Amino acid sequence: MRTAADPSIHQMRSPARPSRGRPSSRKQLSRERGIAALALTMVLFFAMVLGIGFVNRNLIFEQRASANQYRSTQAFEAAEAGLEWTLARLNDNQRIGADCLLAADVSAVSFRERYLSYERPSANFSAARWSNAGVAAPLLPSCVRDGSGWNCSCPDAGPPNLAPVGSHVAAPAFVVQFQEAGRPGLVRVVSTGCTSLDGACVPGSSSRTDAVARIEVLFGLLPALRTAPAAALTVRGTVDADAAAFGAHNADAASGGLAIHAGGAVHAAAARFTVPAGASPAAAVAADDSALAALNPAQFFATWFGIDAIGWANQPSAHRLVCSDDCTAALLALVAGDSGSSLVRIDGDLQLAGPATFGTPEHPIVLVASGAIRLSGPVAVYGVVYGALIRWSDTTGDGALVRGAVISEADYSGNGTPQFVYDTDVLARLGGNAGTFARVDGSWRDF
Numbered sequence: 001m002r003t004a005a006d007p008s009i010h011q012m013r014s015p016a017r018p019s020r021g022r023p024s025s026r027k028q029l030s031r032e033r034g035i036a037a038l039a040l041t042m043v044l045f046f047a048m049v050l051g052i053g054f055v056n057r058n059l060i061f062e063q064r065a066s067a068n069q070y071r072s073t074q075a076f077e078a079a080e081a082g083l084e085w086t087l088a089r090l091n092d093n094q095r096i097g098a099d100c101l102l103a104a105d106v107s108a109v110s111f112r113e114r115y116l117s118y119e120r121p122s123a124n125f126s127a128a129r130w131s132n133a134g135v136a137a138p139l140l141p142s143c144v145r146d147g148s149g150w151n152c153s154c155p156d157a158g159p160p161n162l163a164p165v166g167s168h169v170a171a172p173a174f175v176v177q178f179q180e181a182g183r184p185g186l187v188r189v190v191s192t193g194c195t196s197l198d199g200a201c202v203p204g205s206s207s208r209t210d211a212v213a214r215i216e217v218l219f220g221l222l223p224a225l226r227t228a229p230a231a232a233l234t235v236r237g238t239v240d241a242d243a244a245a246f247g248a249h250n251a252d253a254a255s256g257g258l259a260i261h262a263g264g265a266v267h268a269a270a271a272r273f274t275v276p277a278g279a280s281p282a283a284a285v286a287a288d289d290s291a292l293a294a295l296n297p298a299q300f301f302a303t304w305f306g307i308d309a310i311g312w313a314n315q316p317s318a319h320r321l322v323c324s325d326d327c328t329a330a331l332l333a334l335v336a337g338d339s340g341s342s343l344v345r346i347d348g349d350l351q352l353a354g355p356a357t358f359g360t361p362e363h364p365i366v367l368v369a370s371g372a373i374r375l376s377g378p379v380a381v382y383g384v385v386y387g388a389l390i391r392w393s394d395t396t397g398d399g400a401l402v403r404g405a406v407i408s409e410a411d412y413s414g415n416g417t418p419q420f421v422y423d424t425d426v427l428a429r430l431g432g433n434a435g436t437f438a439r440v441d442g443s444w445r446d447f
Contacts, residue, residue, distance in 0.1 A: 079193030082174030226306030263293030
């Protein structure tokens with residue numbers, strides 16, 4: 001039995017004392033855990049920063065790409081607008097001033113006459129140029145869009161005259177250049193669009209603009225008269241004017257020298273003829289042409305104009321006229337007005353009474369009536385007269401004249417004494433200077 005003095009008893013009863021090393025271990029463990037948590041937090045924060053930076057980089061890239069796409073599209077649409085504007089101006093016969101708007105000056109010319117020249121006999125179009133310090137430079141019509149709309153410049157000499165809206169301001173602009181296509185009836189049009197009136201849209205400028213687009217296309221002419229008739233007076237039916245001392249003149253040997261060409265009989269005992277030098281007057285009349293008489297009205301019309309009557313009347317450059325009784329005043333206002341209409345389609349009959357003059361040798365016209373054309377007195381027409389039938393009566397004095405050609409879908413009759421003069425220059429002008437331009441399929445390119 002152990003007594004209290006037994007030291008083993010004291011050892012058993014004494015409480016256990018903590019080791020001196022344990023508190024340090026816990027603190028170290030806690031410290032290590034804090035360091036690990038901080039490191040993990042820093043890694044996560046750094047990853048988050050990287051993610052935000054990447055997202056922000058993509059956002060900036062997308063914004064810049066979107067802005068570039070916007071400017072590029074704006075320049076492209078400006079160039080396309082230049083093509084459409086040019087096509088509309090080419091098919092508008094009104095006289096224009098330096099601002100491309102309607103001009104009251106009678107000496108002014110149309111947009112087409114200012115920028116294109118028709119070359120005979122190649123039937124090619126050449127672009128107008130001006131002398132820039134002795135160097136031939138193309139004339140460049142141009143437009144810029146500002147807060148009030150499109151402002152344009154149509155110079156007849158020198159560069160375009162447009163005031164810049166501001167440096168790199170959102171003011172789309174375009175400049176147009178005509179180029180020879182090297183093929184009959186075609187012209188190449190190059191339109192350069194810019195986001196502002198700067199850089200490529202300012203001839204001779206060395207500055208740069210935000211975005212530039214260049215588009216080119218071929219425009220082809222649908223002429224007012226596709227095929228010129230061979231005679232001063234052409235009828236699908238008969239000529240019944242034995243009592244009329246009218247004149248039919250064709251001194252052009254290249255055309256065959258015909259004065260009258262008819263599908264049926266020609267009764268013109270008192271008519272006076274002019275033929276090429278050395279030709280027989282008997283050769284001035286070609287009657288009873290079965291091939292001509294066999295054509296139906298639609299085929300007969302297409303023979304000369306290349307398209308059907310409805311398509312011809314629907315051309316942008318053709319103007320419709322509807323009137324009852326005497327149409328002289330209405331037609332004079334149409335062809336002699338500011339629009340300077342050279343192609344006129346009359347729905348129904350056309351009745352004209354002289355004195356009145358329609359067209360000029362430099363600006364001939366085409367009158368197409370779906371009904372009968374009845375003329376009286378000294379009516380003068382420079383160009384082509386086409387009707388379902390034609391009658392000319394009650395001519396007194398001089399002045400009754402058609403210089404160009406007369407074409408009747410049926411017959412010609414009357415006691416009038418007009419002079420029908422076959423004029424190759426007038427007909428050539430109608431074949432090249434008058435008519436409608438349209439885009440040539442497959443010619444568009446932007447490179």
